[in-house]
Amino acid sequence: MKKVLIITYYWPPAGGPGVQRWLKFSKYLPDFGIQPIVYKPKNPHYPTQDQSLNLEVSSKVKVIEKAIFEPYSFAKILSKSDTESLSKGLIKSPKKQSKLQESLLYVRGNYFIPDARKFWVSPSVKFLAKYISKHQIDCIITTGPPHSLHLIGQQLKIKFNDLKWIADFRDPWTNIGYHNELKLTEASAKKHQQLEQEVLDQADALLVTSFETQREFQSKTQTPVNLITNGFDDESVRVEDLDEQFSLAHIGSLLSQRNPQLLWEVLAELIDELENFKQFFELRLVGNVSEQVIDSINKFGLKDYVSLIGYVNHQKAIEIQQSAQVLLLIEINSEETKGIIPGKLFEYMNAKRPILAIGPENWDVKRLVDETSSGTVFTYNDKQKLKAQITTDFKAYLNGKLIVNSTNINQFSRKNLTENLSKVIK
Template sequence: MAQTKKVLIITYYWPPSGGSGVQRWVKFAKYLREFGWEPIIYTPSNPERPAIDHSLSKDVPKDLTVIKQPIWEPYIFYKKLVGLKKDEKLGSGLMKTGKESSFFHSLSVWIRGNFFIPDARKFWIRPSVKFLTDHLRDNPVDAIISTGPPHSMHMIAMNVTKQISIPWLADFRDPWTNIDFFEELRLSKYARKKHHKLESKVLKTADDLVVISPTMKKEFQEITNTPVSVVPNGFDKDDFSEESYHPDSVFSLSHVGMMTPTRNPQVLWETLSELSKENHHFRNNFKLRLIGKIDGTIKEDIDRFNIQHLVQFESYVPHNEIIRIQQQSDALLLIINNTPNAPLILTGKLFEYLAAKRPIICLSPVDGDAKEVIDETKAGRFILYSERDRLKSEIMRLFQNWQEGINSYEGIDAEKYSRRSLTKKIATQLNELVS
């Protein structure tokens, strides 16, 4: 029997933190042992958690080694600046909670982009490099993985591997300089240049790169000759029951996850407004469930289109409950950001939507990687923001099927996107890296 190898995983997000950034590496850690790798986690002991989700802890092997070190972050000053209480949660990306002063929020964005490079976790880089360099000399591993954002995790790995020669795989769950909000950071020429320089240095220094979408791979290949592989997010079969779908008393279209200003589908609000006015059965029997953090501008638009009666807002819901909601929804809504990087966006929720086996409505400004997955799995309809008539027709088709008790799901098996299958791909790359 082959000897188990060890891999150190540097990640900012770890249970009890909630969200998609946690799920990716919790699930990989869950299955890596099956493929000959023992994961060792390095993570902050006191991070700024956007949400708490204790349900994810069930996937952490009980005897897993988790090394925690304290981190200092400037968020206490940010909260004072924008008028938030110490224990209030921050919005992800540049999203507003709705309680901040607009002026001070804008000022904080400028400070963040120009002084906290690559991100606000930069103050954890130096102490982590010192700690891990000493620790790994006494407790050697066969490989290191860093996962970002935050991209400070990559900076830690890069500097550790300068001190100790260990194969390094850098995992990008999102782009760096091509992330959807990068252009909103109000960067100086110096700051912009530094972000690009650090990104290029990480991409060229790592021994192997993993990204979550084909278009992202193409973009990175224009910067570096380092091998780039695609390992998307996925779904864990263990999370999904065999419970069959049963139509509810009202038709529910559910969106899971945060909705930022760039993920604000005006075409959907217009369409729902029209359908509500034209069809009283629709008006009385349709519900749009928005589950997660919602930017204030989106709530304003929902009020402006006078569709509040169709919308149900729900704050963060634990992952295990999210799964149940997805399986019992009549349809699932996926929104691709209206940003230049839209073609590469391949969110984790898409793959859990596939496992839920409910029809997907995907709204996007352009064709892209999400369309390829939806077309491949026949899991729903990919609709451009400009196709209002097509969106209206699809919503009514699903609604009428619900009225007649017809199951609208037509998808095929998506086993290749299971967490176990994807972990096998990561393990194969690690094996090649250390061979």
């Protein structure tokens, strides 16, 4: 059986989307003749935690760990709220940033390259070099963000030239939306680009989660770029009863930039114009929501129709997805985000409820939703089409006929995706 060492920052009890990908891959890799060994930090700073995910760690996975220096622990001394907001990605718009948050962003972007986990690189290389020599590891996989973990793989590859190194990009590096929020100097921006290029060129294989990132990396390097999306696990328990209200549910963080005022405007108009809509409509927001998004919702008069549920564990999130009348998927309207395919898209598909997505032009999500007939995708210029779709869904709801007939989603099951991954590893 081949041994693969997976170097990851996010591991249970980490909550949020970052932990799901390798938690699930490691569960199924033994089915394809691969023994997963996970290396993680002993004392991580996780902005959200989900203790229930500890129960999903396969008994076939060996976990090793080492302590890490966490700058966020010291930043909390200055401002716990600003530090936690940054670590959750809840960055305020430049006009609303405090001087302290501006300073924290500048320090994060220019003194912690590629990110605040850079101090884990050298001790991890030293520790893992001994482990690899002793345990005959066949392949290492680094997964980012945080992209500093790829530097661990880079240095181990130099020490063990025959060792296969796969760099997994759950999100892009220099081409991700928040990169421009870090107040980078010209020298810092060039350093990020240099490190990214070194990783792309020196890895034996690359993994990406979207068509756009695959195209981007293929234009930058000759290293094979393999597209393996995120996916869903077949849940043993399914919720049979749908919400009584006409619920539009969004699961996950709503950052300041991810604020679909177009949707709030449409919903406000439907409350005024569509008979019975105000009686049955409910907007359910599950996860961290920025103050700016809440202010925007209130500005459009939707306060009385909103349920702010906050962060819930993964199993509860699955239950909410399965009971919702409509599932909302929102992405920032920018060129950089057209290659972002949120992991929850695939769980939405498996929930078998209609997906209503709003995002940028030429968004990769549209291709997947259209191919699986799992919902509808709109741009930020599609106000009337969006309004018409919600009206259609509401009338179907009133008649008890709001369903979705999705097809060909089994390709995104975690086990099938792991089979594809095993071919890259071997």
